[in-house]
Amino acid sequence: MRKIDMIVVHCSGSRCNHPYTVEQLRHDHVEVNGWFDIGYHYYITxxxxxxxxxxxxxxxxxxxxxxxxxxxxxxxxxxxANGCIADTRTAAQKDAMFWLIINLHRRFPDIKVILGHRDLPGVQKACPCFDATKLQPLLEV
Ligand SMILES: [Zn+2]
Known part of the structure; x- marks a missing residue:
């Protein structure tokens, strides 16, 4: 088993008024990028x-x-809706993300850090379009 000590949060970079389903995501990662599966472990619609x-x-x-x-x-x-960077998470998405993180931390107690893609060194993107380091207290639950 690989060592897991970090959660990295991303956004799909799609508009909140245009659905981007897990099937579309799979198509883009497998057919377009040529990967064997979706690059993320979890996708929250x-x-x-x-x-x-x-x-x-x-x-x-x-x-x-x-x-x-x-x-x-x-x-x-x-x-x-205009294509501008925004935290478009719905209440249901926030809730699902919180529970997912809490459950992952229970399963992998070595997880010490939660951050957003943009918080990694050398990343020029806005992803995930909110401050994911604010989720860090979930690891103290
Ligand atoms: Zn990302």
Missing amino acids: REGKVHECRPVERMGAHARGANANSIGICYEGGLD
Whole structure:
């Protein structure tokens, strides 16, 4: 089993008024990028459903330099209706994300850090379009 000590949060970079389903995500990662599966371990769609994408035992493909020891969680959204960067998480998505993190921490007590993709060194993106370091207290629950 690989060592997991970090959660990296992402957004899909899609507009909140345009659905981006897990099927579309899979198509883009497998057919377009040529990966064997979705790069994230979990994908949370707007209605708050958590889709298990890649088994956590397997390394993800979501955060250059941090894949080996992290779990990648992505939520659907990140852009408002005009295509501007925004925290578009619905209440259901926030709730699902909180519970997912708490459960992952129970399963992997070595998790010490939660951050957003943009908080990793050398990342020029706005992903996940909110301050994911604010989720850090969930590890103290
Ligand atoms: Zn990202």
